[in-house]
Amino acid sequence: KFVDKTNGKIQIRAQRSNDSQIELIIVDNGQGMSNKQISQLMDGQKLSSTPGTSGEQGTGIGLNLCQQLLFQMGSTLKVESTKGEGSLFYFSLDSPLEAEKQ
Numbered sequence: 061k062f063v064d065k066t067n068g069k070i071q072i073r074a075q076r077s078n079d080s081q082i083e084l085i086i087v088d089n090g091q092g093m094s095n096k097q098i099s100q101l102m103d104g105q106k107l108s109s110t111p112g113t114s115g116e117q118g119t120g121i122g123l124n125l126c127q128q129l130l131f132q133m134g135s136t137l138k139v140e141s142t143k144g145e146g147s148l149f150y151f152s153l154d155s156p157l158e159a160e161k162q
Contacts, residue, residue: 063090063146082155089146098139101127123149 063070070088077083093101101123127137130151141147 063088076155077152080154080156081152083150083152085148085150087146087148092143092145092147093139093141094143098141101139102137 068089070086073085073087075083075085123137123139130137133153135151135153138150139147
């Protein structure tokens with residue numbers, strides 16, 4: 061919704077950050093967010109939606125829901141963004157090496 065349909069790029073990466081965690085990283089070249097929008101997202105007090113690249117409307121619940129689910133799994137959604145340039149979202153999840161061997 062926030063990445064141009066013809067020139068948009070979304071990259072998803074996973075990398076092991078240590079023996080017990082894996083870090084997931086999502087990068088896009090979409091509309092980006094202002095510091096105020098990021099603050100509203102992170103404090104969870106006010107849901108706000110910005111029209112998408114084609115004017116799509118939303119409820120503003122998507123990233124807030126992701127943040128709440130990650131919190132319940134013991135993680136935190138981190139966001140870096142520049143208005144007009146895109147966003148970077150990342151978080152870590154427990155993933156012990158021993159579990160991969162089973």
